[in-house]
Amino acid sequence: MFETLPAPKMDGIIALMQAYAEDPRADKIDLGVGVYRDAQGRTPVMRAVKAAEARILAEQDSKSYLSLAGDAAFLNAMEGLLLGGAVPSARVAAVGTPGGTSAVRQICDLVAKVRPGTTVWVSAQTWPNHGPLIAAAGLQARPYRYLDADAGALDRDGMFADLGAAQPGEVVLLHGCCHNPTGVDLSPQDWAEVAALLESTGATPFVDMAYQGFGEGLDADAGGLRHLAARLPEVLIAASCSKNFGLYRDRVGIAMAVVPENNRASLATSLAGLSRQSFAFPPDHGGRVVSTILGDPLLRAQWQEELDEMRSRVQTNRRALADALRAATGSDRMGSVAAQQGMFSILPLSEAQVTQLREEHGIYMLWDGRVNMAGLDPSRAGDVARAVAQVMRSA
Ligand SMILES: Cc1ncc(COP(=O)(O)O)c(C=O)c1O
Incomplete structure (x- = not known):
């Protein structure tokens, strides 16, 4: 065969x-x-992670299946970490995924369900797996200019000129803080201008967030994402806990769609349906570590201190x-x-x-x-x- x-x-x-x-x-x-x-x-392994794992080991009394979306405590904790209350929870549909990479794939599959073959705009310098992930979902990657190589800075004119051509129903993939391989991030002003541009073109932003906490701090690093979510009707998010919790091999991620309230339930069902078609239930252990840390003020402070050291x-x-x-x-x-x-x-x-x-x-x-x-x-x-x-x- x-x-x-x-x-x-x-x-x-x-x-x-x-x-x-x-x-x-x-x-x-x-x-x-x-x-x-x-x-x-x-x-x-971060000290806060070790402490959370010790607690889980002592207290966990079942490893039976949870819902297809994963542990509710993890989903809520991640919504808080990423969105910080920028939008009401009634607008947020999310599922746990095996790492941020599969969250990217899940979001692409979600887009393909409603817009097969649509264009996903991707910064010219990106990770080598973005193109294949987009193509595997049957979508078309199209580059937009990003880096001014001589200045080692953002090619603002090039980026805004290219993204100005994005059409309604197309998707614009943006790297969250510290995730663009060039090391060049969007400033708060750039994020605001991207939001305004997307509002005028009708294209949908998709933020791949893997390094929250590596830039200026947890809230500042999510500022651009929160601005998009507060301003635009729809924002797609793939986030990873591999780097900021050091949980690389435990595979902890989340696929999230911020949508108008009346679409939330169908988005949540669609995301869970996509999980069912591939891995079914997301891994639980790492997500439980994350929700244990974020839900306990002492562990959270310890984790933030370790992240600050990094x-x-x-x-x-x-x-x-x-x-x-x-x-x-x-x-x-x-x-x-x-x-x-x-x-x-x-x-x-x-x-x-x-x-x-x-x-x-x-x-x-x-x-x-x-x-x-x-x-x-x-x-x-x-x-x-x-x-x-x-x-x-x-x-
Ligand atoms: C494109 C992309 N997004 C997100 C991530 C987040 O990592 P992980 O899949 O390990 O959670 C990675 C991994 O390096 C990646 O290549």
């Missing part, structure tokens, strides 16, 4: 993870996969790399690395230079020059910067 199965093309990030794991060099540096690392290069470590690394790049290249061309937010930045490197860094220096990053700042040990910033300067000179 499977003789004719085409050879699968492996996701580039997964292939890079594998190549790094197999590289025997002791001084290799992984700036590739989007996972937080501490100063020792570990991705530890944020500040990433900012320290950004400054260390920007300084080292300035010293190694004698120019401020990559100075924007210090000003950007979250774990990611794109260095102005060609694919050939990225390959050279990997092969000759054991420095791993994505083929478009995207680096994960959390993977950097600040004491190796000089090594990275000198290698980058060298491959740039030899180009």
Whole structure:
């Protein structure tokens, strides 16, 4: 039966993870996969998570199925975290999903139910799985300009010109705080202007949110999303707890639709129906950890403190790399690395230079020059910067 199965093309990030794991060099540096690392290069279980897990272990008396939507406490806690009361709960339909990635797919499937083949506008620089997720749901990805590579900042004119062409019934995928691989985020003013533009075009925003708390803080990071939800009739959201709760392998996410009140019930049923067609019930353990933490003031404070530590470590690394790049290249061309937010930045490197860094220096990053700042040990910033300067000179 499977003789004719085409050879699968492996996701580039997964292939890079594998190549790094197999590289025997002791001084290799992984700036590739989007996972937080501490100063020792570990991705530890957060203390608040450990405490919540201990409580669940002691108190949980059943692992029987819950509803298709998942645990109500998790859904409510996530609504509070994401939307902060910006809209009444009567406008919010949501289901738990196995991670943020499957929430993206679930939302695409939801859109495909009413608008098969519709266009999903995606920033020109995005994650390699966005396109395949959109295509797998039978939708069409169309790029909009986002990065001004010379300035390391938003190409505002390009973005607004492109999105001005979005039609009613089309979807505009926006990265929540710190999730755009360029490291360039929308400012509150940009979000307000995007909301106004979408209101005038009638296109529907879809926010993929994976790093709430890595930018300026939990509420500030959700400000753009909340503004959209308060202003527009419909907003689609895929959110992940992989990064801000460090629950990567437990697969905790949520697919949410903010809609007019009279549509809420049918949206909730449709989302649950989509779950039934694929994984049926979402994983419970990680979601229960999240609702335990968010529902307990002491655990919540501890979690926020740990999240603040992560944020500040990433900012320290950004400054260390920007300084080292300035010293190694004698120019401020990559100075924007210090000003950007979250774990990611794109260095102005060609694919050939990225390959050279990997092969000759054991420095791993994505083929478009995207680096994960959390993977950097600040004491190796000089090594990275000198290698980058060298491959740039030899180009
Ligand atoms: C496009 C996209 N959205 C969201 C996420 C959130 O991660 P997860 O699926 O692990 O929750 C990821 C993972 O890196 C992703 O690639």
